[in-house]
Amino acid sequence: MAAAGSPSVFLVSVTGQIESGRFPGFDDLYCKFCFVYGQDWVPTAGLEEGISQITSTSDVSPTTLVWNFPIDITFKSTNPSGWPQIVVSVYGPDFFGHDVVRGYGAVHVPFTPGRHTRTIPMFVPESTSRLQQFTSWFTGRRPEFTDPRVVAQGEGREVTRVRSQGFVTISFNVVTKDMQKLGYNFGHVTSCV
Incomplete structure (x- = not known):
C-alpha cells in the first residue's frame, strides 16, 4: 500500500512541433495528428x-514543406505500458483537385526527458490489382484508412499493401514527473525508438 503523500500516478508532458515534411513531387500539403495510448x-x-x-x-527549399505546427499535451498514467504514440497523416490535392492521403506514419513519444527530434517514414496504402488502381485513379478515391489510428496498432494491418512515400520531422520536448518515485527509471536508456 502506498504511503501517505506518495504519488500514485506519474505525468508525461509533451510539447514540440510537427516541423516539416519531404514529399517529392507533391505540393500544397497539410497534416493531421492524433495520439494513441494505452488503457x-x-x-x-x-x-x-x-x-x-x-x-x-x-x-x-524546393523539396521541404514547413508546417511548424505545435503539439502540446500532458498525460497521467499508473504504468508505462501503452506509452503514447503520435500518428501523423498528410493530405493534399491530386490531379483532379480531390484531397487524397499522401502519407501515414507514427512514432512513440520519446521515453527520456529532454529535447528530441524524430524523422518518420511515411507510407500510403495501395490497391491490390491493376483494375483497382485504375478505378481509384479515375474516380479520385484512392485507398486510405477510415481511422488513421490503425497505423499505431498491430491489429488489422497484417495484409495491407503499402508504398513508402515521404518523411515528416517532429521535435519533442518531454518532461516527466514522479516516474522514479513509482519505480520507473528511463534516464539511462540510450535508444528506445
Missing part, C-alpha cells in the same frame, strides 16, 4: 488531435 493513460491537458495549415514548397 492506463489519461490526457489531462492539451489537444489529442489537430490539423495544420496548407503549406507549399519555396524557391529557397
